[in-house]
Amino acid sequence: MAKKDIKKALRDFWYGKPHSAEEGGRRLGELLEDKTQLYKHREWRGVKDTLYYFYMIWGYNYLHMVTDIIKYSNNPIDFLKGTWRYRWMGQTYLPVIHWFDRGLQGMRGEALAASAWHYRAMVSASIQQMCNFFNADTRLHHGKENNAYRHTILAKETTCGTLFYPWMDAGYRYVPIEMIPYFVTCHVNSHTVLNYIDAAQSIGLPGDPCPMCQAEAGIYVLDDVPDCSPMAITCNEACDGSVGTAILQDWFINKPLFALPLPMQFDDPLVKKYCMKEIEECWKFIEEQTGSPFSWESMVKRLELQNRLQRDEWEKWEVAGKTDYYPVNGVAQALFRIFSTQYGIQGDFWLEASEKVKKIMYKCVEKKINPFPQTRHRVIAWSCAPLYYSNWCTWAYNCWGLNTLINMDSLMFDMEMRTDSYENMLEDMATYHMWAPMRRMAVGGMHHIFELWEYMEKFNCDMVAMYDQLQCKGMQGVHGLFEDEFRRRDIKAFWMPHALPDCRTVSRAEIRSLINDYMTTVMHEEPLDPSLLDFDDSMTW
């Protein structure tokens, strides 16, 4: 072997292979098995980053998945029983580390560390929810309605966790019905949700509404929801498809249920007043069902923490928008934000992760470290993302140098909540409630969909990844408006069709092929890593 080759081999061993093909490239696509995308062997990221991944991500997270169960579970045996009883549990919990692998593929140094802390917080929040389910589930306790059952408030996943803070000091826990059985499963293991979509259609429901609404109904049709609370709260988020789901839930839950409306035309001040009244009615319902009064102290305590998390996010956005030193990748940014804002402050995991990420970020700023040195385009992702391919942005960076800095879901709850008086808090609570996922800048957000241009400027983006949820009638209605505006403003944008959780409608390979076409035919660019251009991942988690 020539001296030059030995030197290169040693350099590759110590630092990892370089990113781009021109530099001798790491060819990430060749590490993966065809179809399943299991690793032939995991990526060698250089000594430091490989050991970081081994100890601080792989080992640390496997270990903490166990310690989290011990921390949040009243009896760890219940967790095993839950795994045996519920499909979404068994199929989702097991491939968690491979969810990390997909999101963190090719990441190095600060980008690897910061993005992984976001993932860690999400895993911890998920385990807490699973334990809340199983601690209270009568099916796992011989039909007995135990103390945890009586202290659980079950609500639709799009009813924000913030609403339930007043009862947390009294030991009540909020459990979003579908956040784990539906939302998290789609990201971690895209096979699971297909059972629920098919189940909804098997009882004669049409297949053309939003597959999210179908899947949320399907988990009930398959009798796969824990019986963990004496009551339920539903809402109409995101659209009339969800109204249909809520009707089915009313039928199948068969318990006292409060339907909390989420107004479509939320800019109207009269609508806001109506919404404030509805929230107060919901609180009265909870008081009546639990026998526990609304606690202002409990509410303020958690709202202050939530505001702290929001201020952290603003700090991060400032760095993301004005510098090249923001260390969190697109998928870690998006999922952390939508998960934390929707679930709310139910534990210390969000703030802990946020502190760690801020520390890494300021290190990048001080030492002028660019965590994404191969960035060719700064991308903003708009509309609702494909849940089965939320890690597309990791692929897009590795293959094309497209760095997705921010996305619509992260920007929805862009506000602090006032805690100086009950009236101000209630007004802000109504705003927060109405700015729900898929609502503020999507279905119902007709005056806000074009906030895209402001955020593009704020985050200094030069390209838009425009999600196109094919079964969302609301956003399909504004497709042409975006086309016109992109042309008029001369904005580089590519469309990404998908069917939210259902990977059968538009496959991941089709999504990649559309981006590849755009990058070659419109942008006339060469891929950074050609091994990632075309591969078969049809059977992957």
Place this chain on the structure above:
Amino acid sequence: MCKVSKFLLKFCGIVLLLNVGLFLVFFFDLDGKLLYRVVEPFLKRHYDNMDRKDPVKTPYDMEKFPKYKYDD
């Protein structure tokens, strides 16, 4: 060699072996292969064959609970 040194040597050896073993599992994605090829198919079969209640047979009794209206 005193007993303490022997114990420390043995302990370090076990820790080292454990680390090497786990690293091999990690590097060759043996955890993923086991979960994908063995555990998941086994669990799927179990979930597919599970007896389930048919919730559609639950009567939809709309008058069973009050309206929960508090706006009077």
